[in-house]
Amino acid sequence: MKNRVQIENLERKRKYKYDVSVMLLILAVLIIINMTLGSKNFSPTEVISVLFGKDVPGGTYIIGKLRFPRTIAAIICGYAFGIAGNTFQKLLGNPLASPDIIGVSTGSAAAAVFGILVLHANRGVVSIMAIVAGLVTVLVIYLIAYKDGYSTVRVILTGIGVQAFLSACISWMLLRAAEYDVPAAMRWMAGNLNEVTMDYLWLVGLVIGVVSCVIAVLSEVQKILELGEQHALILGVKVGTARVLLLACSVVMLAVATAVSGPISSIAFLSGPIAGGICGKNRSNTLASGIVGAILVIGADFIGQNLLPTRYPVGVVSGVLGAPYLLYLLIRLNKGDHV
Amino acid sequence: MTTNRDKRYKRSVHNRVLLLMLLAGVLLLLVSIVLSITYGAKQVELTDVISALFGKKQTTYNVNVVRARIPRTVFGILAGAALSMSGVLMQSITRNPIADPSILGVNTGASLFVVIGISLFHIQSKPVYMLLAFAGALVTAFFVYRIASFGYGGVTPIKLALAGAAVSTALSSMVSALVMPDTSVMTTFRFWQVGSIGGADFEDIRLLLSPMLLGFVLCFFLATKLNTLALGDETACALGLNVNRIRGIAALIGVLLCACTTALAGPIGFIGLMIPHLIRSFIGDNHEVLLPMSALYGSGVLILSDLIGRILGSPGELESGVMTALIGVPCFVFIIRKAEVQSIG
Amino acid sequence: MNNKVLKAEKVVAGYRDKEILHGVNVTVPRGKISVILGSNGSGKSTLLKTFCRLLQPSSGSIKLGEQSLSHIPTRQIAQNIGLLPQSTTVPEGIKVSELVSRGRFPYRKLMAPLNAKDYEVVEEVMKFMGILELSDARINQLSGGQRQRVFIALALAQQTDILFLDEPTTYLDISYQVEILELLKKLNEERGTTIVMVLHDINLSSRYADHIFAMKNGNLMYQGAPEKIITQEVIREIYGLESFIIEDPVSHSPFVIPKAAAV
Numbered sequence: 034m035k036n037r038v039q040i041e042n043l044e045r046k047r048k049y050k051y052d053v054s055v056m057l058l059i060l061a062v063l064i065i066i067n068m069t070l071g072s073k074n075f076s077p078t079e080v081i082s083v084l085f086g087k088d089v090p091g092g093t094y095i096i097g098k099l100r101f102p103r104t105i106a107a108i109i110c111g112y113a114f115g116i117a118g119n120t121f122q123k124l125l126g127n128p129l130a131s132p133d134i135i136g137v138s139t140g141s142a143a144a145a146v147f148g149i150l151v152l153h154a155n156r157g158v159v160s161i162m163a164i165v166a167g168l169v170t171v172l173v174i175y176l177i178a179y180k181d182g183y184s185t186v187r188v189i190l191t192g193i194g195v196q197a198f199l200s201a202c203i204s205w206m207l208l209r210a211a212e213y214d215v216p217a218a219m220r221w222m223a224g225n226l227n228e229v230t231m232d233y234l235w236l237v238g239l240v241i242g243v244v245s246c247v248i249a250v251l252s253e254v255q256k257i258l259e260l261g262e263q264h265a266l267i268l269g270v271k272v273g274t275a276r277v278l279l280l281a282c283s284v285v286m287l288a289v290a291t292a293v294s295g296p297i298s299s300i301a302f303l304s305g306p307i308a309g310g311i312c313g314k315n316r317s318n319t320l321a322s323g324i325v326g327a328i329l330v331i332g333a334d335f336i337g338q339n340l341l342p343t344r345y346p347v348g349v350v351s352g353v354l355g356a357p358y359l360l361y362l363l364i365r366l367n368k369g370d371h372v
Numbered sequence: 373m374t375t376n377r378d379k380r381y382k383r384s385v386h387n388r389v390l391l392l393m394l395l396a397g398v399l400l401l402l403v404s405i406v407l408s409i410t411y412g413a414k415q416v417e418l419t420d421v422i423s424a425l426f427g428k429k430q431t432t433y434n435v436n437v438v439r440a441r442i443p444r445t446v447f448g449i450l451a452g453a454a455l456s457m458s459g460v461l462m463q464s465i466t467r468n469p470i471a472d473p474s475i476l477g478v479n480t481g482a483s484l485f486v487v488i489g490i491s492l493f494h495i496q497s498k499p500v501y502m503l504l505a506f507a508g509a510l511v512t513a514f515f516v517y518r519i520a521s522f523g524y525g526g527v528t529p530i531k532l533a534l535a536g537a538a539v540s541t542a543l544s545s546m547v548s549a550l551v552m553p554d555t556s557v558m559t560t561f562r563f564w565q566v567g568s569i570g571g572a573d574f575e576d577i578r579l580l581l582s583p584m585l586l587g588f589v590l591c592f593f594l595a596t597k598l599n600t601l602a603l604g605d606e607t608a609c610a611l612g613l614n615v616n617r618i619r620g621i622a623a624l625i626g627v628l629l630c631a632c633t634t635a636l637a638g639p640i641g642f643i644g645l646m647i648p649h650l651i652r653s654f655i656g657d658n659h660e661v662l663l664p665m666s667a668l669y670g671s672g673v674l675i676l677s678d679l680i681g682r683i684l685g686s687p688g689e690l691e692s693g694v695m696t697a698l699i700g701v702p703c704f705v706f707i708i709r710k711a712e713v714q715s716i717g
Numbered sequence: 718m719n720n721k722v723l724k725a726e727k728v729v730a731g732y733r734d735k736e737i738l739h740g741v742n743v744t745v746p747r748g749k750i751s752v753i754l755g756s757n758g759s760g761k762s763t764l765l766k767t768f769c770r771l772l773q774p775s776s777g778s779i780k781l782g783e784q785s786l787s788h789i790p791t792r793q794i795a796q797n798i799g800l801l802p803q804s805t806t807v808p809e810g811i812k813v814s815e816l817v818s819r820g821r822f823p824y825r826k827l828m829a830p831l832n833a834k835d836y837e838v839v840e841e842v843m844k845f846m847g848i849l850e851l852s853d854a855r856i857n858q859l860s861g862g863q864r865q866r867v868f869i870a871l872a873l874a875q876q877t878d879i880l881f882l883d884e885p886t887t888y889l890d891i892s893y894q895v896e897i898l899e900l901l902k903k904l905n906e907e908r909g910t911t912i913v914m915v916l917h918d919i920n921l922s923s924r925y926a927d928h929i930f931a932m933k934n935g936n937l938m939y940q941g942a943p944e945k946i947i948t949q950e951v952i953r954e955i956y957g958l959e960s961f962i963i964e965d966p967v968s969h970s971p972f973v974i975p976k977a978a979a980v
Contacts, residue, residue, distance in 0.1 A: 038814045038843070039836040041853055126806065129534040134541055180709050187708055193537050194704040197641055201697035204566045208691070212559055219558060223548045250828055257822050261806035263771055268875065269795030269823040298545045302538075314810030343553040352545020359542050363519050363535055 045313075049321075052312045056324045060108075063331045067104050068096065071339055098230075105238070106229040106293055107330040107347070111300060113241045113290035115326020116319055117283035118301025119308065120248055123255060123317065124279055125185050128362065131302040132287050135189050136196025138296035140170025141288060142222050143199045143206075145295070149218045150210040156228065159221070160292035167288030170195065171280070183276070224297035224348025226334055233293075240289055244282045245323065251279055252317035297333075297348040299355025300326050306362055386655075393654055393665060400672035401449070408445045408675045409438060411683060447572035448675040448692075451637055452647075454584055454629040456670025457591050459644025460663055461626035464598050465619045466532055472645035473513070473630035476532070479567075479639035480540040481512020482631070484547050486564055491550045491557045499579060501564070502635040509631035515539065517623060567640035567693025569678055580632045587629040588667070594622055595659040602657060640693045642700020643670055649707055673699075721782035721797070722747060723768065723879055723911075728777040730767045737763045739935045740777065745879065750905050750912045752922040754946075755932035756956050761915045762803070764932065765883050768913070769800040795823035799877035803884050805868055807856045813867050814852040817843055820874030842873040846900065862893030866900070873904070880904075882914035886921070894918070898925045923947045924968040931955050947971035 144166030148159040178187040308321035333351040485508025489495040520535040681690035724744040731737035886894040931939040959976040
């Protein structure tokens with residue numbers, strides 16, 4: 034005997050699974066496009082034979098060393114940005130409160146720019162600095178905002194203030210740096226997938242996979258937290274612990290992904306709302322936002338590499354494409370009685 | 373009888389505080405002007421300063437150094453006053469303790485317009501940059517304000533802050549899109565992106581003087597009306613104030629003042645945020661005193677931070693935009709922690 | 718776990734450095750409807766919040782049976798004490814049945830989907846609150862009264878013996894106020910749920926309450942049946958209000974007619 038509520042619920046789940054499958058399909062198509070087309074085109078069979086270790090003239094290097102790591106990195110980073118952004122937005126109860134807007138990524142950027150311009154560090158060191166700085170920035174924002182308890186509004190406002198400060202520091206470092214170093218720093222800040230190699234991507238993928246599982250496990254708790262602090266307490270959630278855990282997981286994903294690609298703008302901001310628009314806003318959408326993020330990054334990177342007169346870093350493309358949507362969302366959000 | 377005497381007593385205390393603040397402010401301004409002209413990366417003798425100021429036809433190296441410092445000091449006075457008055461206006465029309473012209477995305481808007489000018493139209497002349505920055509600042513500020521005012525509850529602090537941040541994010545990716553492919557654009561642009569009052573010369577100041585003075589004058593006419601507005605929209609309306617018009621005019625003047633500064637100096641943040649707060653905590657919310665007092669202290673603090681930047685950064689300089697951020701962020705944090713969450717939410 | 722008595726022992730609580738409750742002793746009468754009355758700032762909401770552990774007492778303790786609340790696992794408390802908070806947050810786009818289902822959280826294991834029992838309870842409480850027909854509607858499409866019923870259903874899905882409500886009728890039209898209070902009365906009569914609420918309306922309190930707590934300045938002044946508490950003297954002391962007391966023609970409970978504020 035199934036009752037009404039149960040039938041409705043199963044119906045919703047079925048729809049969610051269908052939506053997610055369609056998204057996965059789109060992702061798969063994009064992966065194939067990204068692997069086969071480009072400065073030189075290959076057939077899917079050639080691509081597959083390269084991936085299985087066979088030697089294809091001209092293809093082994095381009096596919097094996099360039100396109101494959103690039104595609105994997107795009108998927109991993111997009112997935113991480115998408116999930117982290119979505120979790121931030123849901124936890125802070127405000128679709129505008131994504132990590133790139135409230136200044137979490139700026140911490141990583143400031144450290145990376147410092148590493149590139151002042152220390153002339155190599156990419157590995159810069160990445161580690163970015164991870165550490167990202168984590169520290171969030172901690173600082175949280176500590177500043179924490180006074181007689183936690184307040185979402187204070188977290189958001191503090192984030193914006195910290196961001197303003199770090200941006201001033203970045204501009205200053207750029208101004209002081211030698212002219213030939215500046216482009217590297219600017220490229221890093223825009224977010225790009227050049228020079229990624231498989232050496233460390235496995236590790237990055239593993240970390241992000243594990244952390245995203247933790248977030249997924251906590252998705253029920255996350256849904257309860259959306260009811261507000263009081264309700265969550267009444268329903269038996271340890272609010273402080275749960276919130277810190279979820280935020281920490283998102284920040285780790287964010288920092289690690291940023292270390293690989295730099296802050297790819299708009300992805301964290303857009304994935305959650307897009308996933309919500311497709312699957313309905315009434316669920317946690319963790320997986321869906323991850324997939325949307327991956328789709329966006331792969332798509333933007335393909336456009337930036339192949340479809341524009343100059344090669345643009347993926348972050349510039351995603352930022353420019355995302356801008357109108359961001360503004361649209363902003364207007365719509367404020368028009369509804371939300372925020 | 374007693375209540376009357378109490379009142380009188382309180383008023384006299386208040387007046388004394390005002391007088392003290394005024395004296396201290398004037399002193400601060402004078403001292404910082406003198407210091408700003410005398411000190412810097414290069415030390416000069418007092419006699420050189422005097423001969424530079426009083427126009428003896430000497431043209432030693434030191435005299436020229438001093439002469440070069442004069443326009444930046446003059447501009448510092450104007451810019452500091454403009455920024456902090458603009459901050460007062462923004463804060464009072466939005467009833468928002470963290471409103472600051474730079475939070476409205478004014479700077480990014482100005483940047484975008486300047487970059488468009490550099491990269492698409494290959495503009496090289498400074499007055500045109502200034503015009504572009506001015507237009508960009510104006511357009512963006514209104515856009516952000518408009519977005520934030522949609523919907524429930526009007527312009528709430530959090531809506532405004534987020535709208536500003538989001539618009540900034542959007543615009544800055546457009547800026548990078550334009551800057552990225554061309555190194556020469558990047559080189560030109562990065563000098564503009566850090567706010568500094570160092571680049572001012574009398575030519576530029578003359579250009580901006582009239583809109584700024586206009587802004588200052590209009591501000592004082594608005595003061596009483598802003599006091600009424602502070603009672604809340606409904607009460608103000610009941611008292612016969614055209615709330616929307618006053619708010620619109622105040623916003624226009626606020627952005628005008630800020631845009632003038634940004635056009636010449638680039639983004640200088642936080643002055644507009646912290647000065648009004650500081651002053652308000654001493655003398656209260658009366659705009660008739662708050663506005664001039666903020667202007668006075670704004671000038672002093674900006675010149676002083678410029679000076680500190682010059683000394684700390686010597687042989688070069690630490691741009692004033694960076695200095696004000698360094699000083700301003702702790703203030704910002706303090707304000708956020710002090711303000712009741714309800715009042716900012 | 719059933720049938721444990723909830724009581725506050727010498728509870729001192731407040732916000733930051735402002736103490737609001739100054740050592741309150743309250744035993745919640747089991748199986749009854751209790752109403753906490755008092756003027757603004759008398760500490761009635763604070764008392765409610767302390768009972769629901771939204772606020773930690775700075776001294777004294779809240780006990781469920783013999784155990785202090787701070788020693789009971791939070792999920793277990795959630796199976797015993799429910800609350801309808803004064804203000805509620807509605808997640809965007811959520812449907813009625815989904816919101817009510819969230820009340821099952823204290824009974825669920827991590828990762829496990831809703832089980833048959835959960836569905837049964839959710840459907841049953843929605844039927845009880847008369848919102849089963851709305852099950853697929855979005856919360857923001859509902860009227861104020863319907864919305865309040867949804868949130869009460871959420872609290873009911875929690876299946877607690879004790880239910881607290883913080884001003885459940887505020888902002889509702891008079892007809893909805895009565896409707897909500899009638900539903901709560903039915904809940905109390907049919908299931909024996911202990912109900913404790915803060916109400917502003919003395920006359921509705923007098924009509925629906927079995928027991929009244931009268932508070933002033935963070936202390937419990939009087940408690941007992943409405944007939945004993947709603948008197949000229951108590952009203953004057955608690956609210957500073959001169960009044961006539963007449964009999965409510967419907968429920969025969971005391972009915973307050975205000976005269977003028979006492980000077």
